[in-house]
Amino acid sequence: SQQGEEDPQALSIQEGENATMNCSYKTSINNLQWYRQNSGRGLVHLILIRSNEREKHSGRLRVTLDTSKKSSSLLITASRAADTASYFCATDPSGGGADGLTFGKGTHLIIQP
Amino acid sequence: DTGVSQDPRHKITKRGQNVTFRCDPISEHNRLYWYRQTLGQGPEFLTYFQNEAQLEKSRLLSDRFSAERPKGSFSTLEIQRTEQGDSAMYLCASSFRGLGRSPLHFGNGTRLTVT
Numbered sequence: 001s002q003q004g005e006e007d008p009q010a011l012s013i014q015e016g017e018n019a020t021m022n023c024s025y026k027t028s029i030n031n032l033q034w035y036r037q038n039s040g041r042g043l044v045h046l047i048l049i050r051s052n053e054r055e056k057h058s059g060r061l062r063v064t065l066d067t068s069k070k071s072s073s074l075l076i077t078a079s080r081a082a083d084t085a086s087y088f089c090a091t092d093p094s095g096g097g098a099d100g101l102t103f104g105k106g107t108h109l110i111i112q113p
Numbered sequence: 114d115t116g117v118s119q120d121p122r123h124k125i126t127k128r129g130q131n132v133t134f135r136c137d138p139i140s141e142h143n144r145l146y147w148y149r150q151t152l153g154q155g156p157e158f159l160t161y162f163q164n165e166a167q168l169e170k171s172r173l174l175s176d177r178f179s180a181e182r183p184k185g186s187f188s189t190l191e192i193q194r195t196e197q198g199d200s201a202m203y204l205c206a207s208s209f210r211g212l213g214r215s216p217l218h219f220g221n222g223t224r225l226t227v228t
Contacts, residue, residue, distance in 0.1 A: 033216055042117070042204055042219030043156065088155050090217075100146045100169075100206075101217060103155030 005104050006089055012110040019076040021107040023089030024069075030092045032065055033101065034074050037086045046074075046087075051094065079111045115139055117220035119205050125226045126195055133191045134223045138207030145188050146217060147180055148204040156204055162188060163210060195227045 007022045023032070031050045035043040049056045049065045049072065056063045062075040076083055086108045090101035118137045126132050138145045144163050148156035159178065160170045164185035173179070177195075182188040192199055202224050206217040 035217075035219075040221075040224075042221045043206075043217070045216035045218070048216055090155075100148070100158040100161050102158065103148075105153070105155050 006087070006107040008107060009105070010108045010110070012112060013079060015079060015081055015111050015113050017079055019079050019083070019109055019111075021074045021087055021109070023072045023074070023104055025072075025089070025091045025102075025104075026070065027091070028094040029067070030094045032063075032072050033090045033092065034061075034063060034072075035088045035090060035103075037088065037106070039085075043088065076109075079109075081111050081113050083109060084111045085109060117205055117207050117218050119203075119220035119223050121223055122221065123224045123226075125228065128195055128197060128227055130195055131191065131193045132195055132225065133189050134203055134205075134225075135187060135189050136205030136220060137187045138205070139218055142207035142209050142218070143185070144208045144210045145182055146206045146208075147188070147190050148206065149174070150202040150204055150222070159190075192225075195225075197227045200225055200227045 005024050013019055029051055031048050033048045034046045036046055037043045047058045047061055047063050049063050060077045065072045086106040088103045088106045090103045120135045146161040147159040150156045158172050160173055160180050162182040165182050177193045180190045202222040204222045206219045208215045208217050
Protein backbone atom coordinates (compact mmCIF):
# COMPACT_ATOMS: atom_id res chain seq x y z
CA SER A 1 0.00 0.00 0.00
CA GLN A 2 1.17 3.55 -0.65
CA GLN A 3 0.86 5.94 2.25
CA GLY A 4 2.18 9.14 0.76
CA GLU A 5 0.15 10.96 -1.82
CA GLU A 6 1.85 13.66 -3.84
CA ASP A 7 0.03 16.59 -5.31
CA PRO A 8 -0.04 17.57 -8.11
CA GLN A 9 0.48 14.40 -10.14
CA ALA A 10 2.12 16.46 -12.87
CA LEU A 11 3.57 19.95 -12.99
CA SER A 12 4.99 21.90 -15.92
CA ILE A 13 6.74 25.23 -15.38
CA GLN A 14 9.20 27.51 -17.11
CA GLU A 15 12.88 27.37 -16.34
CA GLY A 16 13.72 29.78 -13.54
CA GLU A 17 10.36 29.50 -11.84
CA ASN A 18 9.85 27.81 -8.47
CA ALA A 19 8.21 24.40 -8.24
CA THR A 20 6.19 23.28 -5.23
CA MET A 21 5.06 19.73 -4.60
CA ASN A 22 2.99 18.51 -1.69
CA CYS A 23 2.77 15.20 0.10
CA SER A 24 0.16 13.90 2.51
CA TYR A 25 0.48 10.76 4.61
CA LYS A 26 -1.64 8.79 7.04
CA THR A 27 0.31 7.40 10.00
CA SER A 28 2.86 8.64 12.52
CA ILE A 29 6.37 8.89 11.19
CA ASN A 30 9.99 8.99 12.32
CA ASN A 31 10.98 11.00 9.28
CA LEU A 32 9.89 11.88 5.78
CA GLN A 33 12.20 11.76 2.80
CA TRP A 34 12.07 13.11 -0.73
CA TYR A 35 13.56 11.28 -3.70
CA ARG A 36 14.02 12.14 -7.36
CA GLN A 37 13.82 9.68 -10.24
CA ASN A 38 14.94 10.37 -13.76
CA SER A 39 13.24 8.34 -16.47
CA GLY A 40 14.37 4.72 -16.49
CA ARG A 41 16.71 5.16 -13.54
CA GLY A 42 16.72 4.43 -9.84
CA LEU A 43 15.69 6.89 -7.17
CA VAL A 44 18.11 9.40 -5.70
CA HIS A 45 17.73 10.65 -2.14
CA LEU A 46 17.30 14.43 -1.90
CA ILE A 47 16.52 15.35 1.67
CA LEU A 48 15.32 13.88 4.97
CA ILE A 49 13.29 15.77 7.55
CA ARG A 50 12.72 14.30 11.00
CA SER A 51 9.38 14.37 12.76
CA ASN A 52 10.59 17.00 15.25
CA GLU A 53 11.76 19.35 12.49
CA ARG A 54 9.53 21.82 10.70
CA GLU A 55 11.73 23.06 7.88
CA LYS A 56 14.96 22.03 6.21
CA HIS A 57 17.06 23.44 3.39
CA SER A 58 19.55 21.89 1.01
CA GLY A 59 20.84 24.05 -1.82
CA ARG A 60 17.82 25.01 -3.94
CA LEU A 61 15.57 22.65 -2.02
CA ARG A 62 13.32 23.60 0.87
CA VAL A 63 11.22 21.03 2.67
CA THR A 64 8.55 21.68 5.27
CA LEU A 65 6.80 19.21 7.52
CA ASP A 66 3.54 19.66 9.40
CA THR A 67 2.96 16.58 11.53
CA SER A 68 -0.38 17.88 12.81
CA LYS A 69 -1.69 17.92 9.24
CA LYS A 70 0.40 14.94 8.19
CA SER A 71 1.74 16.83 5.22
CA SER A 72 5.00 17.96 3.69
CA SER A 73 6.02 20.20 0.84
CA LEU A 74 9.08 20.31 -1.39
CA LEU A 75 10.04 23.61 -2.97
CA ILE A 76 12.62 23.77 -5.75
CA THR A 77 13.73 27.32 -6.37
CA ALA A 78 15.10 28.73 -9.63
CA SER A 79 14.27 25.55 -11.53
CA ARG A 80 16.55 24.21 -14.26
CA ALA A 81 15.90 21.89 -17.19
CA ALA A 82 17.92 19.22 -15.35
CA ASP A 83 15.30 19.24 -12.57
CA THR A 84 12.88 17.50 -14.94
CA ALA A 85 12.11 14.22 -13.16
CA SER A 86 9.58 12.47 -10.95
CA TYR A 87 9.66 13.38 -7.27
CA PHE A 88 8.48 11.03 -4.54
CA CYS A 89 7.92 11.48 -0.86
CA ALA A 90 8.57 8.49 1.36
CA THR A 91 7.60 7.98 4.96
CA ASP A 92 9.53 6.10 7.61
CA PRO A 93 6.89 4.94 10.10
CA SER A 94 7.38 5.39 13.82
CA GLY A 95 7.09 2.52 16.27
CA GLY A 96 10.19 0.73 15.09
CA GLY A 97 8.46 -0.97 12.21
CA ALA A 98 10.54 -3.32 10.17
CA ASP A 99 9.11 -2.28 6.85
CA GLY A 100 10.96 -0.26 4.30
CA LEU A 101 9.96 3.24 3.35
CA THR A 102 6.47 3.74 1.94
CA PHE A 103 6.45 5.80 -1.24
CA GLY A 104 3.74 7.90 -2.82
CA LYS A 105 2.83 7.88 -6.50
CA GLY A 106 5.03 10.87 -7.26
CA THR A 107 4.84 14.22 -8.98
CA HIS A 108 6.14 14.35 -12.53
CA LEU A 109 7.88 17.70 -12.97
CA ILE A 110 8.68 19.12 -16.38
CA ILE A 111 10.86 22.21 -16.66
CA GLN A 112 10.43 23.92 -20.00
CA PRO A 113 13.45 25.83 -21.31
CA ASP B 114 31.95 4.44 -7.82
CA THR B 115 30.70 1.70 -5.52
CA GLY B 116 26.99 2.40 -5.73
CA VAL B 117 24.25 -0.20 -5.83
CA SER B 118 24.42 -2.27 -8.98
CA GLN B 119 21.71 -4.46 -10.47
CA ASP B 120 21.93 -7.08 -13.16
CA PRO B 121 20.53 -7.43 -15.73
CA ARG B 122 19.20 -3.98 -16.65
CA HIS B 123 16.54 -5.48 -18.87
CA LYS B 124 14.97 -8.93 -19.01
CA ILE B 125 12.42 -10.16 -21.51
CA THR B 126 10.93 -13.54 -20.77
CA LYS B 127 8.02 -15.68 -21.83
CA ARG B 128 5.15 -16.30 -19.49
CA GLY B 129 5.76 -19.32 -17.31
CA GLN B 130 9.54 -19.00 -17.26
CA ASN B 131 11.56 -18.36 -14.11
CA VAL B 132 13.75 -15.27 -13.77
CA THR B 133 16.42 -14.25 -11.29
CA PHE B 134 17.77 -10.77 -10.66
CA ARG B 135 20.92 -9.85 -8.80
CA CYS B 136 21.72 -6.87 -6.61
CA ASP B 137 25.10 -5.85 -5.25
CA PRO B 138 24.67 -3.27 -2.47
CA ILE B 139 27.11 -0.68 -1.24
CA SER B 140 29.68 -2.76 0.60
CA GLU B 141 29.41 -1.19 4.04
CA HIS B 142 25.60 -1.24 4.05
CA ASN B 143 23.98 -3.90 6.19
CA ARG B 144 20.40 -3.49 4.95
CA LEU B 145 19.16 -4.44 1.53
CA TYR B 146 15.67 -3.83 0.16
CA TRP B 147 13.71 -4.97 -2.87
CA TYR B 148 10.98 -2.82 -4.38
CA ARG B 149 8.74 -3.17 -7.40
CA GLN B 150 7.67 -0.18 -9.47
CA THR B 151 5.00 -0.21 -12.13
CA LEU B 152 4.42 2.57 -14.65
CA GLY B 153 3.19 5.78 -13.08
CA GLN B 154 3.47 4.46 -9.53
CA GLY B 155 5.93 4.83 -6.71
CA PRO B 156 8.10 1.94 -5.56
CA GLU B 157 6.24 -0.78 -3.68
CA PHE B 158 8.12 -2.48 -0.85
CA LEU B 159 8.63 -6.26 -1.27
CA THR B 160 11.17 -7.48 1.27
CA TYR B 161 14.33 -6.58 3.12
CA PHE B 162 17.40 -8.11 4.73
CA GLN B 163 19.58 -7.06 7.59
CA ASN B 164 22.89 -8.76 6.88
CA GLU B 165 21.84 -12.27 5.79
CA ALA B 166 18.58 -12.36 7.74
CA GLN B 167 15.37 -11.73 5.81
CA LEU B 168 13.41 -9.72 8.36
CA GLU B 169 10.28 -9.00 6.36
CA LYS B 170 8.83 -11.05 3.56
CA SER B 171 5.10 -10.85 4.07
CA ARG B 172 4.91 -8.17 1.39
CA LEU B 173 6.23 -10.42 -1.34
CA LEU B 174 3.48 -10.46 -3.93
CA SER B 175 2.94 -14.20 -4.02
CA ASP B 176 4.70 -17.45 -3.22
CA ARG B 177 6.22 -17.27 -6.69
CA PHE B 178 8.51 -14.53 -5.39
CA SER B 179 11.52 -15.33 -3.24
CA ALA B 180 14.69 -13.54 -2.25
CA GLU B 181 18.00 -14.56 -0.77
CA ARG B 182 21.05 -12.83 0.57
CA PRO B 183 23.66 -15.48 1.24
CA LYS B 184 26.53 -14.32 3.46
CA GLY B 185 24.96 -10.89 3.80
CA SER B 186 26.48 -9.55 0.61
CA PHE B 187 24.70 -9.63 -2.77
CA SER B 188 21.04 -10.57 -3.04
CA THR B 189 18.92 -12.34 -5.62
CA LEU B 190 15.22 -11.99 -6.32
CA GLU B 191 13.59 -14.89 -8.13
CA ILE B 192 10.19 -14.98 -9.75
CA GLN B 193 8.92 -18.42 -10.70
CA ARG B 194 6.32 -19.12 -13.37
CA THR B 195 6.23 -15.50 -14.49
CA GLU B 196 2.95 -13.87 -15.43
CA GLN B 197 2.31 -10.82 -17.58
CA GLY B 198 1.34 -8.90 -14.47
CA ASP B 199 4.89 -9.32 -13.19
CA SER B 200 6.13 -6.89 -15.84
CA ALA B 201 7.62 -3.99 -13.90
CA MET B 202 10.84 -2.37 -12.76
CA TYR B 203 12.45 -4.20 -9.86
CA LEU B 204 14.55 -1.92 -7.72
CA CYS B 205 17.13 -2.79 -5.12
CA ALA B 206 18.28 -0.38 -2.43
CA SER B 207 20.69 -0.53 0.46
CA SER B 208 21.27 1.45 3.62
CA PHE B 209 23.24 1.39 6.83
CA ARG B 210 21.24 0.69 9.93
CA GLY B 211 22.99 2.36 12.80
CA LEU B 212 21.49 4.35 15.65
CA GLY B 213 18.98 5.84 13.25
CA ARG B 214 17.60 5.07 9.87
CA SER B 215 19.62 6.29 6.94
CA PRO B 216 18.39 7.14 3.44
CA LEU B 217 18.12 4.44 0.81
CA HIS B 218 20.60 4.18 -2.03
CA PHE B 219 18.94 2.72 -5.09
CA GLY B 220 20.30 0.85 -8.05
CA ASN B 221 19.04 1.59 -11.56
CA GLY B 222 16.72 -1.38 -11.49
CA THR B 223 15.94 -4.38 -13.64
CA ARG B 224 13.11 -3.86 -16.09
CA LEU B 225 11.18 -7.11 -16.58
CA THR B 226 8.91 -7.66 -19.55
CA VAL B 227 6.84 -10.83 -19.60
CA THR B 228 5.42 -11.68 -23.01
